[in-house]
Amino acid sequence: MIQTLFTSSVSACFELEGSSPYYSETEYTVKLDGNELFSSDKNVFSLFGLKPGREYTLEANGESLVFKTLSESCAVNVKAFGATGDGSTDDTISIQAAINCLPKDGRLYFPEGTYLTSPLSLKSHITLELSENAVLLGSTDTKKYPMIPGFATDIETGEEVHFGTWEGNAVPMHQSLIFAEYAEDIKIVGRGTIDGNAQNSEWWINVKERKTARPRLLFFNRCTGITVHGITAQNSASWQLHPYFSKNLAFLDLAVNAPKDSPNTDALDPEACDGVYIIGCRFSVGDDCIAIKSGKIELGRKFKQPADHHTIRNCIMQFGHGAVTLGSEMAGGVKNLTVEKCIFNSTDRGLRIKTRRGRGKDAVIDGVLFENIKMDGVLTPIVINMWYNCCDPDRFSEYNTTREKLPVDDRTPYLGKFAFRNMECKNCHVAACYCDGLPEMPIDEISVENISFTYDPNAKEGVPAMKNNAVKMSRAGMYFDNVRKLTVKNVNIEGCVGDELIVNNVEEFETV
Secondary structure, eight states, X not given: OEEEEEEOSSOEEEEEOOSSSSEEEEEEEEEETTEEEEEEEESEEEEOSOOTTOEEEEEETTEEEEEEOOOOSEEEEGGGGTOOOEEEEEOHHHHHHHHHHOOTTEEEEEOSEEEEESOEEOOSSEEXXXXXXXXXXXXXXXXXXXXXXXXXXXXXXXXXXXXXXBTTBOOOEEOOSEEEESOEEEEEEESOEEEOOGGGSSTTSSGGGOSSBOOOSEEEESOEEEEEESOEEEOOSSOSEEEESOEEEEEESOEEEOOTTOTTOOSBOXXXXXXXXXXXXXXXXXXXXXXXXXXXXXXXXHHOOOXXXXXXXXXXXXXXXXXXXXXXXXXXXXXXXXXXXXEEESOSEEEEEEOOTTSOTTOEEEEEEEEEEEEESOSEEEEEESOBOSSSTTTTSXXXXXXXXXXXXXXXXXXXXXXXXXXXXXXEOSEEEEEEOOSSSOEEEEEEEEEEEEEOTTOOOBOSSOBTTOOOBSXXXXXXEEEEEEEEEEEEEESOSSOSEEEEEEEEEEEO
16 A cells, blocks of 8 residues: 655655565656656655646555645746856855745745855745755855753743753754744755864864854754655765754655764654654664754753654664663653654664663653564664763762662653564674663563564674663673563564573563
């Protein structure tokens, strides 16, 4: 069966419903109105260069469907506003003028070329279309990225109006290359590229010494109805795609790239967002591929906005620290996450949950399902860590290091139900699974079912989770500590050194 995921005025995205992660079970041919276009072996595919407001008949994998593109008010070429696309002329003013002039439901078209630009601000109800071989190239001049305050004070009411952010706090940041705040109904589509060009700038140098947070590649603050479809995003100064306190978001058939050693270049970090669909994407970056966040303690306490209703499907992640990470900035909580039919290759971890004492009582992670996942070369496939020790000033404090049972208070986070089903994990290195809860707040429930783990014969040694007093491991089995209810069914572990299953401080334990 084929389903339509998205249509714009000039593009459409489709998904085959099958059981095979990311790749289809057989190669198929795509036809449009009876004309053969291309062959594909992926579950998600896209069409570009369509005509607005037109009905089409699609055929693929022996099935057909009828779909219609959206209507639009107008379509204009960015070169009509003076943009050159020659790769050396600064096209910022021309592009921004074109965006400013677009009417509601208008489309700005970028033909083939390289458009050198500083940050661009988007507005509601527009579409940007990047044609194949069109590149929006970020300026290497860091002075051209204005400072955005974390918040400004309303001069009439005294209330905070939030604008900038970094790692879960409302702090100043440099304006991102593609930037939208308090906007709605924005579409960025096409087979072109948005390139932050950070590898040729100073953004990746002495990153910890910067007083103002580095820009993202695409940043959406308190926006609604954003779709990014088909483009390649790469080489951001920091996180590539960062929607923030936004809702109804779709990231479809994207490629997101950065060098393996580039700092903080997460591919996609939805923070305190509601309703996020990440489908058919390909990630290869220097940090986490997907990191789902909801702010640190001040933002979590103030807004109580969890990351809710996220779906990740038919994606491929490789070379990141974590394929799918939750936290560590998750003081607002993470709820209702489904990850299915994905491939994780050579990431440090598959699922990576990062939390610790101090994240607060609103830091609730619950309703997490991983199903039909294939992993190859992942150091540790499953990590649930309530002792994360990175980033915060008090990470080495007695409060965050003692294994003694402390009183439960407003600073104590909570981890709820986690289910892992139908997974194949080949060539593991450090451990098969590592889940470590708090003695005063055990992980509520973990279910592991129909999973196979095998190890790389030349497995690397490493720590399965970033925490204080971590012990290095290699080819370790499944480790659980401080879990209320644990179910392990039909799990096969081959090549483990030592005990296959280590269970400590588990109240209810069932294994088959």
